[in-house]
Amino acid sequence: MAPRARRARSGYWLLAIPTVAPLLxxxxxxxxxxxxxxxxxxxxxxxxxxxxxxxxxGVHLANRDPGR
Structure with a gap:
């Protein structure tokens, strides 16, 4: 797997925080x-x-395509 692809997926676990917080x-x-x-x-x-x-x-800005 390319380093760019690994780095791009690294922040997706943060999306669990706003999903779980209202469920508590x-x-x-x-x-x-x-x-x-x-x-x-x-x-x-x-x-x-x-x-x-x-x-x-934050996740969007970290994972957006720099060419766009």
């Missing part, structure tokens, strides 16, 4: 602590969205 419901099934009046349950889910955007962007 027992960790965030509570109201406290509140941030700006928003219960933890809701701001954790919003943080998961931001995490997913960051991870997907």
């Amino acid at each position: 419901t027992p960790l965030y099934d509570r109201a406290d602590p509140m941030v700006w009046g928003i219960p933890f349950f809701y701001w954790y889910q919003m943080a998961c969205i931001a995490l997913a955007i960051a991870v997907l962007t």
Whole structure:
């Protein structure tokens, strides 16, 4: 396998993080602590969205074709 192909696939395991984080419901099934009046349950889910955007962007930038 070429070094470029191995390097390109190396970051795909990071995609498991935003997939698993929202599935850990027992960790965030509570109201406290509140941030700006928003219960933890809701701001954790919003943080998961931001995490997913960051991870997907990072994986995409690391694996994009430099010729494009």
